[in-house]
Amino acid sequence: MFLDKIVASKRKEVDDLAESFSLNEYERQIAELPPCKGFEHVIAGSTNRPLGLIAEVKKASPSKGLIRADFDPVALARTYEAAGADCISVLTDEDYFQGKNEYLTAVRSAVSIPLLRKDFTVDYRQIYEARVIGADAILLIAAILRPSQLSEFYDIAKSIGLDVLVEVHDQEEMEAVLGIGKAKLIGINNRNLQTFETDITTTEKLIGLVPAGVSVISESSISVPQDISYVQSVGAKGVLVGEFFMRQPDVAAAVEELMGPVTRK
Numbered sequence: 001m002f003l004d005k006i007v008a009s010k011r012k013e014v015d016d017l018a019e020s021f022s023l024n025e026y027e028r029q030i031a032e033l034p035p036c037k038g039f040e041h042v043i044a045g046s047t048n049r050p051l052g053l054i055a056e057v058k059k060a061s062p063s064k065g066l067i068r069a070d071f072d073p074v075a076l077a078r079t080y081e082a083a084g085a086d087c088i089s090v091l092t093d094e095d096y097f098q099g100k101n102e103y104l105t106a107v108r109s110a111v112s113i114p115l116l117r118k119d120f121t122v123d124y125r126q127i128y129e130a131r132v133i134g135a136d137a138i139l140l141i142a143a144i145l146r147p148s149q150l151s152e153f154y155d156i157a158k159s160i161g162l163d164v165l166v167e168v169h170d171q172e173e174m175e176a177v178l179g180i181g182k183a184k185l186i187g188i189n190n191r192n193l194q195t196f197e198t199d200i201t202t203t204e205k206l207i208g209l210v211p212a213g214v215s216v217i218s219e220s221s222i223s224v225p226q227d228i229s230y231v232q233s234v235g236a237k238g239v240l241v242g243e244f245f246m247r248q249p250d251v252a253a254a255v256e257e258l259m260g261p262v263t264r265k
């Protein structure tokens, strides 16, 4: 299964990180950073459009290979911000998504909206690393973490100012996440990370389980305005879109085509 392969390489990567990691040193650096920009409230209550947008900077993916050859993360992020994206997601996984930590850091200094570090978090050290490279929020994927780890990683992230997007793609994962009772922002992934199959009705199937006060982001395989009105109609507060934007020569026009014009509140 694809996800198992990704997680296995991630663990190797984390072994390298562990060799040089010093908690004191990371904590010292974090103490000097400006506070995080609130990711959760910005995406759950978009002031730009009726539905919030997390726009993703993504060069390649394991299911699609190279998506955008002409890949300039800073220029893309500036375009997203100008087009009224509420937040930006930056892939930092190198082996499968051709991402880099440096992309996130470069984007951080180029835009002022909140940033999500999109990676496969399997170890607490990656959470400190995310904060130091410039993230405002991290992704925690329920499919690769035990409930006790999810809970522990959630608390670590919050303790250093990061918001958390907790990702699920089936009922079992949703129930596990809700059982922990911490997540305020849940991403329902329309893509199954084991098989890469996509089904946008996943959002509708799972959203009914989510209690009031928890916001849902519909993630993946969104590419036409009908997808937007559909996930909005079932109750999503925002969407996470990567590939569709990355395949368009004119990214600003693509944001408007998909999301509609900015209607600032």
Ligand SMILES: O=P(O)(O)OC[C@@H](O)[C@@H](O)c1c[nH]c2ccccc12
Pocket (backbone or CB within 6 Å): 056, 058, 118, 119, 120, 141, 167, 189, 219, 220, 221, 222, 240, 241, 242, 243, 244
């Ligand atoms: O490019 P898409 O189909 O618009 O999807 C974006 C985002 O949802 C996807 O990149 C994603 C969702 N969850 C993930 C977890 C890891 C890596 C990537 C992802």
